[in-house]
Amino acid sequence: MKRKLCLFVTPDGVTYSTPELSEPDVENYQVLGYGEGLNEDEAFRDFLKNNQWLVDTKFEEAIAIEIKQKINEGKSFYLKKAPVEFPESVEN
DSSP states (O other): OOOEEEEEEESOSOBOSSTTOSSOOBOOOEEEEEEEESSHHHHHHHHHHHOGGGGGSOOOOOEEEEESSOGGGSOOOOTTTSOOOOOOOOOO
């Protein structure tokens, strides 16, 4: 059976879009790490074994998302470099 690669994220925590803000202004998930296993439960055990630092944090929940490759192996896009053209709205 093929092993699954899972990315573990949490809805716990906050994010600021700029350091000048006094209140968090971005709703997102925090990436915690990866785990591998034959299923999500096994991948979660692998994730915890390799990320024992999480025991000392206030994160309470982790969500497993099966992925094909790790983040650093993906293609990068830069938001500020190239303007994106959006197609015109389709009218019903």
